[in-house]
Amino acid sequence: MDGRWFEDFKVGDRIVSPGKTLTEAEMIDWAFHFDPQPFHMDKVAAKAHMYGGLIASGWMLGTYTFRLFMMTNPWAADASLGSPGLEELRWVQPVRPGDTVHVVVTIADARPSRSKPDRGVVGLDWQVRDQNDETVMTMRSIQLLRRRARLD
Amino acid sequence: MDGRWFEDFKVGDRIVSPGKTLTEAEMIDWAFHFDPQPFHMDKVAAKAHMYGGLIASGWMLGTYTFRLFMMTNPWAADASLGSPGLEELRWVQPVRPGDTVHVVVTIADARPSRSKPDRGVVGLDWQVRDQNDETVMTMRSIQLLRRRARLD
Numbered sequence: 001m002d003g004r005w006f007e008d009f010k011v012g013d014r015i016v017s018p019g020k021t022l023t024e025a026e027m028i029d030w031a032f033h034f035d036p037q038p039f040h041m042d043k044v045a046a047k048a049h050m051y052g053g054l055i056a057s058g059w060m061l062g063t064y065t066f067r068l069f070m071m072t073n074p075w076a077a078d079a080s081l082g083s084p085g086l087e088e089l090r091w092v093q094p095v096r097p098g099d100t101v102h103v104v105v106t107i108a109d110a111r112p113s114r115s116k117p118d119r120g121v122v123g124l125d126w127q128v129r130d131q132n133d134e135t136v137m138t139m140r141s142i143q144l145l146r147r148r149a150r151l152d
Numbered sequence: 153m154d155g156r157w158f159e160d161f162k163v164g165d166r167i168v169s170p171g172k173t174l175t176e177a178e179m180i181d182w183a184f185h186f187d188p189q190p191f192h193m194d195k196v197a198a199k200a201h202m203y204g205g206l207i208a209s210g211w212m213l214g215t216y217t218f219r220l221f222m223m224t225n226p227w228a229a230d231a232s233l234g235s236p237g238l239e240e241l242r243w244v245q246p247v248r249p250g251d252t253v254h255v256v257v258t259i260a261d262a263r264p265s266r267s268k269p270d271r272g273v274v275g276l277d278w279q280v281r282d283q284n285d286e287t288v289m290t291m292r293s294i295q296l297l298r299r300r301a302r303l304d
């Protein structure tokens with residue numbers, strides 16, 4: 001029963017991830033596979049564009065954000081029942097090659113399920129911050145988590 | 153000046169992407185890299201889990217959704233000014249190995265920018281549908297698009 005279950009999450013708790021340096025190579029590679037817009041994969045076009053250079057794909061940043069969060073081992077492997085969705089995702093600032101991001105998650109809500117006594121619903125407020133501690137992305141997510149099984 | 157610019161998007165327009173079959177191999181590979189939860193990458197654990205088998209990572213589905221949409225060449229390469237964010241992303245139903253998804257985007261809003269006359273804001277309603285035309289994911293996104301440059 002290692003790891004956290006629903007009842008271990010309290011409003012106001014913070015979880016801070018490791019950092020990750022985003023390389024130009026992976027930004028271009030990601031864009032070519034998944035988000036082929038000039039300002040994500042073409043240095044020449046990106047320089048002439050409003051952003052003045054390559055910026056990371058928002059889907060790359062979101063995916064990496066979740067990966068960094070998972071590296072904190074936030075809950076027991078058997079506790080997660082998945083996520084119904086996200087709210088208000090915002091790409092606040094461009095992220096550029098060489099930037100280093102980390103994730104700060106604050107527990108915004110934690111309430112037992114009304115219909116299913118074995119689980120609860122946790123609201124997570126996400127901030128992705130760069131090496132200057134400036135926020136580059138935010139979102140709110142909903143997570144379903146099991147309660148710790150009782151042995152009585 | 154090939155492709156669509158802001159003024160080419162009308163409320164109610166629909167854009168339908170090609171389909172993509174999601175293989176077990178890529179689901180497991182994606183999960184191992186980006187979303188390492190048992191029900192995304194461990195067939196044995198997934199079978200015992202509430203989903204009864206492997207399901208695709210939500211971030212994989214979101215990323216592939218955008219990729220499929222980009223395959224429709226929705227706007228001129230120079231028209232996109234990026235996206236400020238997403239609203240109400242919902243993973244409605246689990247997506248399983250072998251499922252084939254496509255994307256239906258409906259233009260929900262299209263209005264000129266108040267502050268910047270060279271661009272407009274387009275609201276996109278997204279539905280991801282499977283091979284039975286059942287909706288597996290929805291979201292709303294905001295897209296900034298340039299107006300076609302005038303030569304006069």
